Amino acid sequence: MIWFYLCGTLSLIAAETIKPGGNAWPSREFRGVWVATVANIDWPLSKHDSPSRQKSELVSLLDKLQELNFNAIVFQIRSVGDAMYQSSLEPWSEYLTGTQGKAPSPFYDPLHFVVNEAHKRNIEVHTWYNPYRARSGSTSRHGLAPNHMAVKLSQYAYAYGHNLWMDPGAKEVQDQCYNVVMDVVKRYDIDGVHMDDYFYPYPVSGHDFPDSTTYHAYTRSGGHLPRSDWRRKNVDDLIQRLYAGIKATKRHVKFGLSPFGIWKAGVPSGIHGFSSYSGQYADSRKWFDEGWVDYMTPQLYWQIDPPQQSFTHLMDWWLEQNTHKHHFYAGSYAGNVVHKHWPVEEIRRQVEETRRRSDKLSLGDVFFSAKYFRDNSKGLSDMFKTQLYTSPALAPVMTWLTTSTPQAPSGVTVSTGKVNWQADTTGEVRSWAVYRFAADYWNLIKVFNNATLSFAPDHVGRYAVTAVDRLSSESDGVVVSVEASHIIG
CATH class of the missing domain: 2.60.40.10 (Immunoglobulins)
Structure with missing residues (x-):
């Protein structure tokens, strides 16, 4: 009191x-936005911009978010086994300098910069990692830096669909992901660690993920799990290990996840669509139920009213899985006001629905993505400023x-x-x-x-x-x- x-x-x-x-x-409300760096979605606007221009763009974005009373960003620093920060473990990102492994010149560290600038504006920084994606939009290894994980651990790098993907069943790959995250936790004054929906890749029709070698090595060593359960265990082990490692190193650093919004098709009743449990081997309900996350932000990228994938119906189910009484922040696709021509009132209604469930620890929202607020797409920022985030808010306290x-x-x-x-x-x-x-x-x-x-x-x-x-x-x-x-x- x-x-x-x-x-x-x-x-x-x-x-x-x-x-x-x-x-x-x-x-008290978590007001977050994803800042995607992969393919220069939100920042930097161009991988060929000078460091001074990139910093200016980032300051302008943070100023805009502060003006709109946001209090958190989820900042993507590792999208394809690369680094939007100075790292001895992985190469500089191509999306920062145009060439993977090339440092900014004149030198600056974007993560150090954004942490300092965001904290000046009372905005939390949650660093966002894609654990297993090695290259997006290409299966070629041409142009990868010598210290990229698909080069160092080439035996576990697979072409799958249009991407290059690392094998989550390989202990060396798991260790690489864990070590990268813990290196950032130790060296930077971040507020959170965040992972999204990319674990095992979304399935490509007619093609199973090519991990027979690692699975057979598992069974030869005495493992008895069917391959699907073994895959889920691989992901479970990383999530549990990360939570324990983060808390042992800096207890105050929050750990959050934003999985695909549907855990299993048909759960809850009436929900149809892709099943991340069997398609990506992501048992996200277990992670919430076991208390391996401080907050869960499922990607509820659908409207409220259509029953097959209802934003509110799914949210109510997720809130029932919160046995440890941790936090729930709904993931909302603000960009659908552009891509699917949603009325901006749909986003307003979604915020209002999350607020109505605050007694069930629905305590905020995270929006994809920052550029729609920067650009005031379809009047989105105007609506937030005048109707939703009209005054500042502190982040909810995580009492545990x-x-x-x-x-x-x-x-x-x-x-x-x-x-x-x-x-x-x-x-x-x-x-x-x-x-x-x-x-x-x-x-x-x-x-x-x-x-x-x-x-x-x-x-x-x-x-x-x-x-x-x-x-x-x-x-x-x-x-x-x-x-x-x-x-x-």
Whole structure:
């Protein structure tokens, strides 16, 4: 429970009285967007752009997301066994410099850059990895860097469909994926690790995935699982291992997954479509049920009303699988306002439906993808700004990851034109949250980064300042009264 302090004396205003009012609701919500780098979908706009232009594009995108009150990005840093960051394990991405293995010149590290810039804007950075895809749109190994996994582990790299794919059944491939993720966790100040729906590849009609050699090696060593169960176990083992490794290294780093939205065709009743359980060997329900993820974001890329793949029908089923009471954030395809000519009101309805289920730990949304908000496609950004994300929100607290809260702000005073407070000396504060009391509610009106130590109120009334740590745990608040004489202008 958070208590507010007024002039150093415990007030009677408890945390539960901070009830969001009107457009300020909710003050806690995960508001994320995928930033895809593969094939330059969202960023960089061109692999031939200069580093200065790429950085400028990224800053502009973050500014736009901050303006729209998003608080998280899921940033793709490994799409085809490459790196959108400085790595000793894998080559620089072709999508960054035009040539795989070639460093940016003049040099910069995009991941270090985006973490710093996003945190300045109170935006979490969840790094996004594709574990087994080695090349997209080509099966050739021509042009791959010497330290690419399809070169180093060439015996486990297979042409399948139009892509080059690594074998999830090979321990060396699993180790490569695990080591890459853990290297990033150790070296960068990220907020989360994220994987999407690419495990075993989506099946190509008439062609089984060519992993007979690794499966036969498994059976010769005494394994008895049928191939389908063995494939699922390979994926299970990586997911479980990653969760354990991340928590042992940096407990505060969140682990999330965004699998294909249908676990099995016919589950729940009335749902038709591709079965990721048997098609990709992804037992995503198990990962949620076992608590191997901090949040689950299934890709519910369908509309609400068609019954065969209903956004809400699938969401309700997923929420029932959350036995560990972790978080659920719905994955929504915002780009369908362009590609399938959805009305933007469909996306508004989807956000409203996720909010209606907050008591079941449906606590936010992640949208594919960033460019539709950057470009205001079909008025999407306008709608979010005026109807959905009209005020800031803090990310929901993951109570199983934190047991403490930061200290309350010190030195909170009101002087002509400003509310001021002192700098954090503990190293725990990521942000400062400012509330204003109006119409019987404490409304969250501003979130500032930890370098900001004042703000200029534009209304008289009572304000509260809290300290927020990297896991969005919030301190006691300090309440001050702003009078007309304090306001300039």
